[in-house]
Amino acid sequence: MKNILTRRSIRVYSEQNVSDELLNELLSEAGRTQTMGNLQLYSVVVTRSEEMKRRLAPAHFNQPMVMGAPVVLTFCADFRRTTRWAEERKANPGYDNLLSYQNAATDALLYCQTFCNLAEERGLGLCFLGTTVYMPQLIIETLQLPQLVFPVATITLGWPAEEPPLTDRLPLAAIRHDETYQDYTRERIDSLYEEKESLPENIEFVRINNKETLAQVFTDCRYTRKDNEALSETLLEALKQQGFLSE
Secondary structure, three states, X not given: OOOHHHOOOOOOEOOOOOOHHHHHHHHHHXXXXXXXXXXXXXXXXXXXXXXXXXXXXXXXXXXXXXXXOOEEEXXXXXXXXXXXXXXXOOOOOOOOOHXXXXXXXXXXXXXXXXXXXXXXXXXXXXEEEHHHHOOHHHHHXXXXXXXXXXXXXXXXXXXXXXXXXXXOOOOHHHOOOXXXXXXXXXXXXXXXXXXXXXXXXXXXXXXXXXXXXXXXXXXXXXXXXXXHHHXXXXXXXXXXXXXXXXX
């Protein structure tokens, strides 16, 4: 059983199967997480077949853990089920809008995180793929997601075959604000990021990327303005296609 303080992302998995019995147990337990209006505005697509993982992999930049994991789970914001329920019960649904997407995406992410916590407590390893919203159209087509269903999170899941080092975290003072938001002065930034920037692995990260500071690695290499703007356009188009944004 793992502790949240020692959790780590697992990208290499053993060949041991994750039984459907265990998976269903964890998915059911995760259903007790908080949800807007008790509507459970999420669905999860379970991918086990090699063929379907192969089709999904390009949407995640062909990261090897997509093919290497026994199970890939795609968590979706889902207002279709609730809309269909309303339509079949003489109700007039109005969930084809941005607010509804936000509510459903929040529900799906809460459900995903609760599932992750439960899975890790049982000894499973997982990796959260931030690439899910980069190329949503490919995921939508591959998983045949209908209108008012949108992928918001993907995890690879299996029994760990590695124990990577823990990654660094900012101190609590970086994220806690009492009563009102306290903006970040230069002095406060220096204090909050001093430890992170002085770690040997981050110093090496700066060196191999030919940059002057760690921040430049993120702004110039990993998450650039050009990429963010292009992917934002892709995301907006996919949201329109799935019925959450008006033309």
